[in-house]
Amino acid sequence: MALSHCLVLLCFLVFLPFGKPDxxxxxxxxxxxxxxxxxxxxxxxxxxxxxxxxxxxxxxxxxxxxxxxxxxxxxxxxxxxxxxxxxxxxxxxxxxxxxxxxxxxxxxxxxxxxxxxxxxxxxxxxxxxxxxxxxxxxxxxxxxxxxxxxxxxxxxxxxxxxxxxxxxxxxxxxxxxxxxxxxxxxxxxxxxxxxxxxxxxxxxxxxxxxxxxxxGGPLLACPGEASSPTGSNNGGDSGKSKLSGGAIAGIAIGSVVGFLLILLILFFLCRKKSSGKTRAVDIAPAKQGSEVEMPSEKRENGSFSSSAVPYTATATAATTAVGAAPKGDINGNGNKKLLFFGNAARVFDLEDLLRASAEVLGKGTFGTAYKAVLEMGTIVAVKRLKDVTISEREFREKIEIVGSMDHESLVPLRAYYYSKDEKLLVYDYMPMGSLSALLHGNRGAGRSPLNWETRSGIALGAARGIEYLHARGSNISHGNIKSSNILLTKSYDARVSDFGLAHLVGPTSTPNRVGGYRAPEVTDARKVSQKADVYSFGVLLLELLTGKPPTHALMNEDGVDLPRWVQSVVREEWTTEVFDLELLRYQNVEEEMVQLLQLAIDCCAQYPDKRPSIVEVTRRIEELRRTSVGEEEDPQPDLVDELNDGSSRRLGQPPPSFLE
Structure with a gap:
């Protein structure tokens, strides 16, 4: 018995110190x-x-x-x-x-x-x-x-x-x-x-x-993959089969090219014969699969093609061209013309717009947007709508409502054009592009970091624009809130765009169009509630704070959307892991960053009745802006620090509501 006690004591003395020494x-x-x-x-x-x-x-x-x-x-x-x-x-x-x-x-x-x-x-x-x-x-x-x-x-x-x-x-x-x-x-x-x-x-x-x-696979086929060998027992026949297939492909391609050349010649003959008396807009996509460039050039009839716009397999672009349309489609009757809203300056007409040089700004949910430079120097943004299935009368009623919306945080709709084949919307041009491009474009050397004051100001401006829309009626919502629809002025003031357009397009173009931003309860993207708008805005806030696009596969989780990823990191890890590295430079606004993160998580609540109203969202952003803006100093870059309160509290120990 004494021997067994000695053995236990020996084991205790041997293994006890190993905890601390490790x-x-x-x-x-x-x-x-x-x-x-x-x-x-x-x-x-x-x-x-x-x-x-x-x-x-x-x-x-x-x-x-x-x-x-x-x-x-x-x-x-x-x-x-x-x-x-x-x-x-x-x-x-x-x-x-x-x-x-x-x-x-x-x-x-x-x-x-x-x-x-x-x-x-x-x-x-x-x-x-x-x-x-x-x-x-x-x-x-x-x-x-x-x-x-x-x-x-x-x-x-x-x-x-x-x-x-x-x-x-x-x-x-x-x-x-x-x-x-x-x-x-x-x-x-x-x-x-x-x-x-x-x-x-x-x-x-x-x-x-x-x-x-x-x-191979998602890229171009490897040599020999396109043709099917006849079998290993007849190698000579297999080779002949491949050669024959190549010859057939060559003949087919030659025939198509010849046919297109004939059509092109006929097109220019018709254009010359028309002597510039007919014009309409025809916006065609650039050929995919290889990089192409269409230089800007004036044509004989005064129409335009796009300025040089590269297109690759990973970047969306298009070119513009002008095709022929019956004269009545432009000005043959009273309603086939460019119609302006309210007190918008009528310094140009449809003829001026069609003669303008243009370049593609991007393809979006509702169509393609262009930057149009008119001959008198005026610059406007033109959106060519796609998949508009409602009647002309209904279109005009709905677009009149959109045109009547006037707020400093909205991109104003100045005019529109409606015909059977074309629906064009004319907006003020925003020179700094979209928030999406600002956040996710050019993350390499030479980029100017997007600081806290700018980001929080963009969040406030966007919230005020959405608040104005919601105040117009309980059944009025934006329906397509995302970073590419938040445009910026030269002073980085936010302007909300694409509001009111969800009701103009058909159901075939709407599913999954706001992937990553859409609230879980939304089944018909044409019917989005105001609380669903708040969810999308919450995702937008997370995008501002993390620098991560919600539609991109995140590195840290497999198939997890941005709100769930943020919540999992906040629960289990340091909250600093969430924030964009460019924001970590600004160490004296950590508390405000955490407050905005909390607000974003509240907006992304699973159930609509748990989300705040956009009025409350705007108020909370205004409050945290008042405590932070004007207090920033030039920080040391790339440093992640603890809070300067003298305690061991980490940003990764969030308020209790983060853990709910």
């Missing part, structure tokens, strides 16, 4: 990491535990999460650090300036599930030890300088659901990855890859493979 060794490893690459990390070395440090999370007396995005980490990570952090499940070092090869002792982190290293300067081949981390679910190595080939050993990571390798220096072909049955997010674009895309990956979008010399 955490102590992890703390020492993190301090070595700080000394090597984390000069700007504000970790309190005197703290008995690293679990309260910025970006560190512990469970069961071990460090399990390291999240240091945009933390000004610079240099090479030495070997010998991660070997002491073997319980890591998530490692996020994205958006830093880390370089060199990945430390080999990362192989010891066999519990690792999420590894985010994108937007750094790591070099060398993708190390083989990564293929031993078979619990990995998400791996993001994008936008580094990794070289060499993509190994087929990725098949060893059978749980992998996300694999991002884009914007590196990878070469060779893409291996077949049959073991990655859970892979739903994949991108190898803008490397130096070649060859055929494996059949397993051909279900991915074309964007996943752009910028390489690849073929």
């Amino acid at each position: 955490l102590a060794s992890e703390k020492a490893a993190l301090l070595a990491f700080q000394a090597a690459v984390g000069e700007y990390l504000r970790w309190n070395q005197s703290s008995p535990t690293p679990c309260t440090w910025q970006g560190i999370k512990c469970e069961s007396n071990s460090v399990t999460v390291i999240r240091l995005p945009g933390s000004a980490l610079v240099g090479q990570i030495p070997t010998g650090i991660f070997g002491n952090l073997t319980h890591l499940r998530t490692l996020s070092l994205r958006f830093n300036v880390l370089s060199g090869q990945l430390p080999s002792d990362l192989a010891a982190c066999t519990d690792l599930r999420n590894l985010y290293l994108h937007r750094n300067q790591f070099t060398g081949e993708i190390p083989n030890f990564l293929f031993g981390l078979n619990k990995l679910v998400r791996l993001n190595l994008a936008q580094n300088n990794f070289s060499g080939q993509i190994s087929s050993d990725f098949n060893n990571i059978t749980r992998l659901g996300t694999l991002y390798l884009e914007n590196n220096e990878l070469t060779g072909s893409i291996p077949d990855l049959p073991q990655l049955q859970n892979l739903v997010q994949f991108n190898v674009s803008y490397n130096h890859l070649n060859g055929s895309i494996p059949s397993r990956l051909r279900k991915m979008s074309a964007d996943a493979f752009l910028g390489n010399s690849l073929c």
Whole structure:
């Protein structure tokens, strides 16, 4: 009995100290990491535990999460650090300036599930030890300088659901990855890859493979794939079949080209004969699949084509052309002309509009928008509506209501044109484009960060415009709130556009048109309540705060929309992980950012009666703006700091209502 007691005591003495020494060794490893690459990390070395440090999370007396995005980490990570952090499940070092090869002792982190290293300067081949981390679910190595080939050993990571390798220096072909049955997010674009895309990956979008010399699947077919061989037993006949198929294709293409040339000649003969007496607008899409450019040119009859507008497989554009229409369609009777609203200046007519030079601004839910520069120098925006199925009388009644809406936060509708074949709307031109382009365009070097004052001002202006619409009647809503419909003046004042157009189009064009913004209860996109507008506006606020487009597949979750992703991050992680890195520069407005985040989450409540009214939304934005605007100073960039209240409270410890 005494012997057994001695054995128990011996085991107690041997194993008891291992709790603290383990955490102590992890703390020492993190301090070595700080000394090597984390000069700007504000970790309190005197703290008995690293679990309260910025970006560190512990469970069961071990460090399990390291999240240091945009933390000004610079240099090479030495070997010998991660070997002491073997319980890591998530490692996020994205958006830093880390370089060199990945430390080999990362192989010891066999519990690792999420590894985010994108937007750094790591070099060398993708190390083989990564293929031993078979619990990995998400791996993001994008936008580094990794070289060499993509190994087929990725098949060893059978749980992998996300694999991002884009914007590196990878070469060779893409291996077949049959073991990655859970892979739903994949991108190898803008490397130096070649060859055929494996059949397993051909279900991915074309964007996943752009910028390489690849073929097959969502891209152009590989040589020989278009024709079907007759069988392996008759190789000669198979070759003849392929040659015959190519000849037939050549003849067909030649016939089509010849036919189009004849039509083109007849078209110009008819145009010349008409001597410019007939005009109408015909806006045709540019040919897809290759980049084309249509230079601006005046034609003999004074009509226009678009200024140079490039079109690629990843960018939407179009060109404009002028076709013939019966003279009566323009001015043959009293109602076939450009009709203006209210006191709008009538400095041009339909003839002037059709003679204007134009360029495509973008294709939207209801049609294509153009920038039209009139001969007298006036610039307007023209939207050519598509899928208008209602009668002319109903169209005129509804568009008159839209034209009567007048508020400084709305893009005013100045005039419209209606004929059987064309429906045109004329708006004031907004020179700074849309909020979507401002947020998501040109995120590279030379971009001016979009600061808190500008973003909160845009949010307030948009809220006021929507509030005005809702005040016009309980049954009046916008119905299509999204960042591409928030346009900006030269002073970055927000103007809401596309209001009132949802009732003009047919049902075939409306499903899923506001994907990512649409409230869960909306089944008919032509019938959107005011509370559904509030939901869409809440998503817009999240877009402003996170910098993430809600229609894009998010890196951190598989198939999860923006509101749910934000809520999951707020529940489980640091709230700073949510905010756009450009906003993290402005450390003295953290409280206001969190308040706006809270408001956005309230707007995105699952049930309509839980959402605030747009009046309350506007009031709350006005209040937080009053406490923040004018207090910003030039901050140190790329630093993520704790609140300056002297406590250990983190942004990741949100108000209770975040957790409901």
